[in-house]
Amino acid sequence: MISPGFPLIIVFLGIIITTWSKLKKIITKQTFSTTKPMNKLPPGPPKLPVIGHLHLVGRLPHRSFQTLAKIYGPIMHLKLGSMPVIVVSTPEMAERLLRNHDALCAKRPMSDVSHDLSYGSKGIIFTPYSPYWRNVRKLCVVELLSSSKVKSFSWLRKEEIGKLVSSLKEASTENKTVEVGASVGGVLEELIYRMLYGSPKNDLALRSVVLEALRLSGTLNVSDYLTFLAPYDLQGLKQRIKKLMVIVDDVLEKIISNHEDEAKREQRTHRDLVDVMLSLVKNSDYPSSGTSYEIERENIKAILIDLVVPAIDSATNIVKWALASLIKHPEKMKKLQKEIENVVGMNRIVEENDIPKFHYLDLVIKEIFRLYPIIFAPHEAMEEFSFDGYKIPKGAQIFLNSWAIGRDPTIWSDNCEEFYPERFIDNDIDTISGQDFRLAPFGFGRRRCPGTQLGLLNVKLLLSQLVHCFDWKLADGKSPENLVMKEKFGLVMSMANDLVVIPKFRLNNI
Structure with missing residues (x-):
């Protein structure tokens, strides 16, 4: 998302540099046709000097890229200021790129904002592909995200989701409105806090400030592309992230200090992820990795940020998009309710072992x-390489446009803009492995999300519970067909508007 002042900057610069470009062409001769380059860049639109194609990127870059790809093809080169960007818009091209060059595309671009948010690349999301990154990722999987660990927290999910149902039932009794994002996000926040830290959030609420920091990191920062403007911080992003990180650091320091104090008093009844990471501060040998690496206090903080926000925000937005789509299409809502009712009945809520029986839910x-891909974090070329006859420059951002892939009529037919779950009946698309490039919601290649199993389970539990226990109507008497389904861009794509609804409890008295 681009800040309001950004287009004005581009227009100003565009006038100046276009004039200079025309003068330069008059007084210079173009001799490039006499030499043959070793490799050419992928096709792309004509660019302006200095700003390149920044003037073509709107507030929703994925839509801008989709429009341009219809003209310039499935692999496209753009220049955003001084930054080369490669946009891939078909699953075939994405698969060929990552099957052959995944190791060279396993880095994430680092902006000024994400550098501060990750304590200088010490977490998981923005950390360069390296032995440290692989070991930290393995640590998180073993201690939090493995099948056995996910299963061991089933009692916690039941408890917290039960609280959500009770609170929504109370709202139903009083005919009160609820905002779905806040309700679902609150439950997920409590879940993740208790899984990570072993205790409820209480006064350690981290989500709100980190979400704001994440929003800033997903903002198109002019200084990242026109680096000569960086000292001026024209959008004020660097100043805002530094203020936010003071608050974030204070919360994280309390979490770590509490664990240290309890460990000294031997009051820890079990070891959670924070305890494991604290043990590595003193001893860098992690038994599951077979190697050693340094981990310090700032590493712990960066890792916690990277675990908290995706686990909460991604799942919240998936549930929110899904419930909104079902409200907008009542016949689909009734079909899903009927499926769950046939399995569960109307005298109890959904249990975790019911989930595999819900085929229409899948x-x-x-x-x-497909319609609302959540993750938009680009890759970065770690070195120059050749692909499909084109040169991919070192340091280029590689944007795999899941939005365009999910709305490609050659894959999904002419109704690709419609919400039509039945298109997946007898379809062999695998959304879990990240190997089917037609639909890879948790990312592609080495940098795909390690928390797929936990995230998907949380989404299925929450959505099935909301659909089974309640009927829903929009606040202020709005008609479902008038529900606006617009997105806002960021590292996590969310709904542009709040989803404010009134629940009506539909089960028998439980």
Whole structure:
């Protein structure tokens, strides 16, 4: 998302440099045709000097890229200021790129804002591909995200989701409105806090400030592309992230200090992820990795940020998009309610072992992944390489446009803009492995999300519970067909508007 002052900067610069470009062409001769380059860049639109194609990127870059790809093809080169960007818009091209060059594309671009948010690349999301990154990722999987660990927290999910149902039932009794994002996000926040830290959030609420920091990191910062403007911080992003990180650091320091104090008093009844990481501060040998690496206090903080926000925000937005789509299409809502009712009945809420029996639920979630892909974090070329006859420059951002892939009529037919879960009946698309490039909601290649199993389970549990226990109507008497389904861009794509609804409890008295 681009800040309001950004287009004005581009227009100003565009006038100046276009004039200079025309003068330069008059007084210079173009001799490039006499030499043959070793490799050419992928096709792309004509660019302006200095700003390149920044003037073509709107507030929703994924839509801008989709429009341009219809003209310039499935692999496209753009120049955003001084930054080369490669946009891939078909699953075939994405698969060929990552099958052959995944190791060279396993880095994430680092902006000024994400550098501060990750304590200088010490977490997981923005950390360069390296032995440290691989070991930290393995640590998080083993201690938090493995099948056995996810299963061990089933009692916690039941408890917290039960609280959500009770609170929504109370709102139903009083005919009160609820905002779905706040309700679902609150439950997920409590879940993740208790999984990570072993205790409820209480006064350690981290999500709100980190979400704001994440929003800033997803903002198109002019200084990242026109680096000569960096000292001026024209959008004020660097100043805002530094203020936010003071608050974030204070919260994280309390979490770590509490664990240290309890460990000294031997009051820890079990070891959670923070305890494991604290043990590595003193001893860098992690038994599951077979190697040693340094981990310090700032590493712990950066890792916690990277675990908290995706686990909460991604799942919240998937559930929100799904419930909004079902409200907008009442016949699909009734179909899903009927499926769950046939399995569960009307005298109890959904249990975790019911989930594998909900086949239409799987179709609905796949359709949401297709229409509203959550993750938009680009890759970065670690060195120059050749692909499909084109040169991919070192340091180029590689944007795999899941939005365009999910709305490609050659894959999904002419109704690709419609919410139609039935398209996945008898379809062999695998959304879990990240190997099917038609639909990979958790990312592609080495940098795909390690928390897929936990995230998907949380989404299925929450959505099935909301659909089974309640009927929903929009606040202020709005008609479902008038529900606006617009997105805002960021590292996590969310709904542009709040989803304010009134629940009506539909189960028998439980």
